[in-house]
Amino acid sequence: MQENRASLEAFKAEVVAWFEANIPEQPGFLLPESFMEVGTDQQFEFLRTWQRKVYEAGYLGMSWPEAYGGGGYPQAYQDIVTSEMARQNAPFMMNTIGLNWAGPLILHMGSEDAKNRYIKGILNADDIWCQGFSEPDHGSDLGKVQTKAVLDGNEYRVNGSKIWTSLGSYAKYMILLARTNPDTESKYAGLSFFLSPMHVPGIETRPIRKLTGEYGFTQTFFNDARIPTSCIMGNEGEGWQVAMTTLMFERGAAGGQAGGISMIDLRVDDVVELAREAKRDGAPAIEDYYVREQLVRFLIEEKANQLSRVRARIPALVSERPSAIAMSGKLRTSEFRRRLCQLAIGLQGANGARFIGDSQSADAGKWPRSYLNAFSATIGGGTSQIQANIIGERVLGLPK
């Protein structure tokens, strides 16, 4: 389909109407705030049904090839949908790891068989994906991964443990980084990358409880688990390069994601409302000069983040440093979210400690929960310190 202003505007009107008519009512249970916090079967089924509905309406994977279940549209169409989902506070797309990193990776370098086998199930949420990179002793320094995959006939025998596996309890497949050769000179050369099934004997998951009391990730144990050699992505020993390509998708530095939001949107406008309600020295907090200044700074930053997302997609505006904006996106937006929640809690004074379930809490206790959850995104997918290192080295050209 050709992209032109008239067709984009007509499409936008259609999308606005569809989401207005189809966003589900809030269920009678608490929904998670992001794909990293899906902890109950109720939440899982609700979000799976929603993702499927969005896909069946044609609003997910719009830029992916039709041959594998995508829409075959220019990216601009999917961008309209994704923005509208955020604007209308739609529930997020749960299969984020499939949609935004495993899927693009498979389309980028997978075999024809892999594309046919996996892509549609990612889009319609039949097949949930998780990521097995981090280990109990190796997170930022992934090159030290110790989980072993030993070739045995037409299978690999996998032993070891992964941790912080988001969606580990529900996933059917895992993108798995494991060591196939322990004797290489460089630690990176002995790694291989697999599209591993999760439902095979020898793979067990144990849920981990979070600061908020909720669940969402697991420790994943491999005890002589056997996975077919056909699961390998790239060649044996090339896992590091494949993992780095995956992280480019994960961190938003490479396009090709299926679209959709992966966490609920937090808005400065909501904190402005909170500042109208909260009191400072007996008067509404919003009348306080310092509070107003902070709110204005956040509004500017929120707008800048929105515009940066648009700018990153216009080649003429980013030609000097093509991936700079995209690469800094995760650092900017996750830290923004954390600081915004901090302000929202601060405005409530001692009441800021009132959590979900406390009838006297502001916004039903949303802010302290969001504040604790906001740390997730500053750690998962590479900590803020690691992101800053990457930007320093790869964008600004600073020494290591």
Ligand SMILES: Cc1cc2nc3c(=O)[nH]c(=O)nc-3n(C[C@H](O)[C@H](O)[C@H](O)COP(=O)(O)OP(=O)(O)OC[C@H]3O[C@@H](n4cnc5c(N)ncnc54)[C@H](O)[C@@H]3O)c2cc1C
């Ligand atoms: C909610 C959540 C979901 C997650 N989901 C997944 C998942 O699905 N799959 C998965 O594989 N992993 C997942 N993770 C794990 C995450 O990727 C790791 O926690 C992260 O990469 C950091 O690794 P680590 O915890 O081992 O900390 P470490 O690497 O031990 O880091 C500890 C501290 O040292 C700092 N640090 C380390 N190295 C450097 C350096 N070179 N320069 C400066 N500072 C440094 C870090 O920034 C951090 O502050 C998730 C984490 C969270 C919180």
